[in-house]
Amino acid sequence: xxxxxxxxxxxxxEEFAQVGAILGRPPADPELAMYSVMWxxxxxxxxxxxxxxxxxxxxxxxxxxPGENAGVVDIGDGWLAAIRIESHNHPSFVEPxxxxxxxxxxxxxxxxxxxxxxxxxxxxIRFGNLDDPHNRYLLGGVVAGIAGYxxxxxxxxxxxxxxxxxxxxxxxxxxxxxxxxxxxxxxxxGTAGPPGSIAVLLGSSTGRDGIGGASxxxxxxxxxxxxxxxxxxxxxxxxxxxKLIEACLELYERDLVVGVQDLGAAxxxxxxxxxxxxxxxxxxxxxxxxxxxxxxxxxxxxLMSESQERMMAFVDPAHVEEVLAVAERWEIDASIVGTVRxxxxxxxxxxxxxxxxxxxSSLAEDAPVLHRPVRRPDWIDxxxxxxxxxxxADIGETLVTLLGHPSVGDPSWIYEQFDHMLFLNTxxxxxxxxxxxxxxxxxxxLAVSTDGNGALCYLDPRRGGARLVWEAxxxxxxxxxxxxxxVDNLNFGNPENPEVMWQFTETLAGLxxxxxxxxxxxxxxxxxxxxxxDGADIHPxxxxxxxxxxxxxxxxxxxxxPGMAILVCGPAQSTNLSGSAVQTIVHGDHGGRPSDVxxxxxxxxxxxxxxxxxxxxxxxLHDISKGxxxxxxAEVLIRANTGASLSPTPYAHAFGEDPHRFLCFVPAKQxxxxxxxxxxxxTRVELWGATTGASELRIGHTNVxxxxxxxxxxxxxxxxxxxxxxxx
Amino acid sequence: xxxxIVVFPGTNCERDVAHALGMFGADTELVWHRETxxxxxxxxxxPGGFAHGDYLRAGAIARFSPVMRxxxxxxxxxxxxxxxxxxxxxxxxxxxxxxxxxxNRDLRFICRPVHVRVESTDSILTRAAKPGQVLRIPxxxxxxxxxxxxxxxxxxxxxxxxxGSVTDAANPNGSSDGVAGLANAAGNVxxxxxxxxxxxxEFMVSTDGRVLLxxxxxx
Numbered sequence: 011x012x013x014x015x016x017x018x019x020x021x022x023x024e025e026f027a028q029v030g031a032i033l034g035r036p037p038a039d040p041e042l043a044m045y046s047v048m049w050x051x052x053x054x055x056x057x058x059x060x061x062x063x064x065x066x067x068x069x070x071x072x073x074x075x076p077g078e079n080a081g082v083v084d085i086g087d088g089w090l091a092a093i094r095i096e097s098h099n100h101p102s103f104v105e106p107x108x109x110x111x112x113x114x115x116x117x118x119x120x121x122x123x124x125x126x127x128x129x130x131x132x133x134x135i136r137f138g139n140l141d142d143p144h145n146r147y148l149l150g151g152v153v154a155g156i157a158g159y160x161x162x163x164x165x166x167x168x169x170x171x172x173x174x175x176x177x178x179x180x181x182x183x184x185x186x187x188x189x190x191x192x193x194x195x196x197x198x199x200g201t202a203g204p205p206g207s208i209a210v211l212l213g214s215s216t217g218r219d220g221i222g223g224a225s226x227x228x229x230x231x232x233x234x235x236x237x238x239x240x241x242x243x244x245x246x247x248x249x250x251x252x253k254l255i256e257a258c259l260e261l262y263e264r265d266l267v268v269g270v271q272d273l274g275a276a277x278x279x280x281x282x283x284x285x286x287x288x289x290x291x292x293x294x295x296x297x298x299x300x301x302x303x304x305x306x307x308x309x310x311x312x313l314m315s316e317s318q319e320r321m322m323a324f325v326d327p328a329h330v331e332e333v334l335a336v337a338e339r340w341e342i343d344a345s346i347v348g349t350v351r352x353x354x355x356x357x358x359x360x361x362x363x364x365x366x367x368x369x370x371s372s373l374a375e376d377a378p379v380l381h382r383p384v385r386r387p388d389w390i391d392x393x394x395x396x397x398x399x400x401x402x403a404d405i406g407e408t409l410v411t412l413l414g415h416p417s418v419g420d421p422s423w424i425y426e427q428f429d430h431m432l433f434l435n436t437x438x439x440x441x442x443x444x445x446x447x448x449x450x451x452x453x454x455x456l457a458v459s460t461d462g463n464g465a466l467c468y469l470d471p472r473r474g475g476a477r478l479v480w481e482a483x484x485x486x487x488x489x490x491x492x493x494x495x496x497v498d499n500l501n502f503g504n505p506e507n508p509e510v511m512w513q514f515t516e517t518l519a520g521l522x523x524x525x526x527x528x529x530x531x532x533x534x535x536x537x538x539x540x541x542x543x544d545g546a547d548i549h550p551x552x553x554x555x556x557x558x559x560x561x562x563x564x565x566x567x568x569x570x571x572p573g574m575a576i577l578v579c580g581p582a583q584s585t586n587l588s589g590s591a592v593q594t595i596v597h598g599d600h601g602g603r604p605s606d607v608x609x610x611x612x613x614x615x616x617x618x619x620x621x622x623x624x625x626x627x628x629x630x631l632h633d634i635s636k637g638x639x640x641x642x643x644a645e646v647l648i649r650a651n652t653g654a655s656l657s658p659t660p661y662a663h664a665f666g667e668d669p670h671r672f673l674c675f676v677p678a679k680q681x682x683x684x685x686x687x688x689x690x691x692x693t694r695v696e697l698w699g700a701t702t703g704a705s706e707l708r709i710g711h712t713n714v715x716x717x718x719x720x721x722x723x724x725x726x727x728x729x730x731x732x733x734x735x736x737x738x
Numbered sequence: 739x740x741x742x743i744v745v746f747p748g749t750n751c752e753r754d755v756a757h758a759l760g761m762f763g764a765d766t767e768l769v770w771h772r773e774t775x776x777x778x779x780x781x782x783x784x785p786g787g788f789a790h791g792d793y794l795r796a797g798a799i800a801r802f803s804p805v806m807r808x809x810x811x812x813x814x815x816x817x818x819x820x821x822x823x824x825x826x827x828x829x830x831x832x833x834x835x836x837x838x839x840x841x842n843r844d845l846r847f848i849c850r851p852v853h854v855r856v857e858s859t860d861s862i863l864t865r866a867a868k869p870g871q872v873l874r875i876p877x878x879x880x881x882x883x884x885x886x887x888x889x890x891x892x893x894x895x896x897x898x899x900x901x902g903s904v905t906d907a908a909n910p911n912g913s914s915d916g917v918a919g920l921a922n923a924a925g926n927v928x929x930x931x932x933x934x935x936x937x938x939x940e941f942m943v944s945t946d947g948r949v950l951l952x953x954x955x956x957x
């Protein structure tokens with residue numbers, strides 16, 4: 011063995027020494043290979059683990075919290091929902107189509123591993139300036155990859171969000187989230203089961219693709235040689251995954267498995283060691299039995315391969331024949347690769363010889379926990395001291411500029427490439443505040459909103475983190491769903507930079523406070539560090555995925571028609587525009603300190619929104635967030651092709667993004683009842699204006715903009731820029 | 739009456755079609771692609787999805803699945819056979835309908851509602867509709883652009899504007915002559931790209947798919 015093999019595998023000298031201490035001897039190559047991937051940042055969360063312990067993860071309805079493949083919550087009447095979010099940032103920069111596609115494949119496996127049928131996918135994608143052809147290439151590739159995989163695997167993509175900011179130009183973010191549902195008795199955990207259980211490897215054959223993906227790609231920053239890492243990106247096969255989903259669901263339905271683990275990052279190393287560690291057992295793994303797509307693979311290659319669309323099922327010996335028959339029926343390959351043993355050793359055999367013998371739990375649980383230094387940046391006070399002033403620009407012109415920006419404008423160029431109607435449950439689809447799907451056979455609906463905002467979190471990661479949680483909660487409330495649980499995807503720069511760690515810890519504090527105030531647990535998450543290019547860290551970009559439960563489903567949202575009252579509900583907008591779209595996009599101003607959340611007022615706003623959504627016939631509600639109240643209103647007018655007349659509106663009032671506020675459109679005869687509900691909850695209401703049959707937006711006496719003019723800007727924001735093709 | 743819904747590995751709309759047909763009282767059964775006997779069925783549906791991953795070309799491998807022999811026998815015997823989206827592609831590949839479906843004009847997947855006009859009511863899909871009736875139904879395909887073969891197709895649906903006029907602008911995928919759906923000469927085998935099962939309930943984009951599915955069940 012060469013002396014620096016561990017370094018080439020991304021391990022530090024200290025970690026190498028620690029492996030030696032665990033084993034009482036120097037590790038053999040296959041052992042070192044396993045430790046290198048299992049102890050990578052991506053798999054072990056070694057930089058973040060110490061800080062994640064304090065997050066609020068519990069509530070009476072949590073069935074499975076963080077640490078398993080997906081979080082699981084009880085939604086009543088014997089139904090559970092499984093939810094998970096994960097990043098595929100680095101692979102998507104190196105190879106956008108396959109990077110995004112395999113991200114979708116991976117998140118699906120995390121969810122159907124739990125026994126759930128995946129019913130929806132969401133994606134949160136962030137790129138540099140869309141006027142740069144390379145970013146158009148990345149957007150085109152990522153969207154095509156999500157479409158190519160998600161559509162073919164047969165799971166609808168129901169929403170997400172997109173943002174364009176120079177901070178992501180060398181390091182786009184691609185986060186994907188999946189929701190599944192299951193009957194309580196179908197819940198499966200990632201355990202190897204009792205000694206004697208048989209490990210059956212299902213799905214695709216194993217090849218040399220993606221070797222070291224977790225350690226080489228996901229756990230280091232980027233430089234100009236990024237393209238040379240392309241072979242570390244895996245290749246997806248949605249057809250194989252579709253068959254794997256159906257086969258696994260049949261196995262669960264017939265109760266033929268004791269545990270299941272998907273093969274994602276760290277491949278077989280993970281799928282063998284984690285379930286054994288969870289079961290408190292050992293495992294004999296026979297690499298000679300693994301079905302391969304190429305010959306001559308070495309033991310380290312077999313252990314580290316991240317070939318996609320593979321699952322490890324742990325089966326009672328009496329059921330092995332039936333499991334193989336199910337695999338045969340669904341036309342997927344299966345091989346018997348291991349046996350669960352007493353004790354705690356993971357023993358690996360290759361070419362008939364033992365090539366590794368390590369404590370299974372040492373791979374899964376003994377990764378070093380780093381207490382990285384944290385330092386509050388000096389520049390944060392300077393940023394906060396910068397005055398943020400409402401700029402006295404023309405309201406109409408500002409509105410058109412905002413609507414024409416790809417972070418604000420019409421995202422349908424993206425989501426119309428995704429099947430968002432499959433399964434016939436999509437009551438509210440992509441492009442709205444939250445997606446809403448019905449759970450057939452019940453009175454329930456599940457709402458999902460995903461929210462991130464790098465510019466806001468850069469200015470104040472604590473307030474930013476809290477605001478995302480509150481915004482996501484408001485988003486599910488306006489479609490009539492009560493906030494139930496969140497998953498988070500924490501995209502940050504280099505954790506070796508103490509200022510990045512400060513952003514990280516502040517964000518966690520903000521998320522945590524907001525979740526406690528809302529009474530909503532965090533049931534899972536993903537941490538993605540090393541999002542940097544040539545030493546420049548991205549803005550801290552936590553993404554929150556909120557699951558809401560509507561039970562019963564609210565009445566169908568009617569259409570917005572002329573003659574409806576427009577109400578602004580929630581606290582009055584302050585003059586603070588820090589972190590808002592108008593400040594960053596229109597004025598290029600990146601300073602000030604964003605407004606904080608107000609938990610008591612926020613909780614009242616959410617309750618008011620829920621009640622209006624359920625009790626007021628014909629009410630249409632929208633959360634006020636990116637772009638502020640006027641942008642939210644303009645989008646409604648464009649979609650409904652109707653006009654509006656508003657009372658005179660100050661600039662900050664039009665574009666401010668203070669939290670806990672929503673717009674409410676109600677038929678004139680319902681105004682009184684709506685206001686009564688708001689007042690009962692202690693929510694401030696303001697009558698802003700009314701929708702009209704005219705084809706213009708009229709603000710006060712002076713500002714008049716044609717709705718068609720707004721629509722043109724909004725529709726062209728992404729579609730117009732992408733019209734010349736991805737490379738145009 | 740019993741409807742057989744054929745499921746290839748990679749098919750994904752089978753339960754949606756069963757649900758929608760069930761709304762109109764149909765007794766449906768999912769049939770795996772290795773089945774070789776379809777005698778018990780009075781109607782056959784090839785639903786949407788990605789049969790065999792659509793590898794090589796949409797429908798190119800599915801036409802060799804064992805179930806396609808009894809599907810062809812049934813089609814030739816006059817049994818109503820409906821292909822939706824991927825099912826339409828498979829019927830073309832199998833030679834049960836003329837022509838082929840190629841990649842969309844803009845080389846992007848399209849999932850959105852489109853308007854189609856009923857061109858002929860002389861088919862199992864359109865019998866209950868009115869000639870010229872305009873329907874709003876979701877499209878969901880990448881290879882949805884129809885190209886005719888030697889035989890002139892009998893269009894039953896064409897892409898159109900909301901007012902029913904057939905224009906280039908209303909043609910979402912570059913389909914020849916705006917063809918969205920067509921029938922064989924006997925009218926018992928029909929394929930269409932839009933998904934009628936996605937337009938049957940109040941919360942969906944429309945309920946215009948009902949008339950098509952009801953035609954199919956009533957024929």
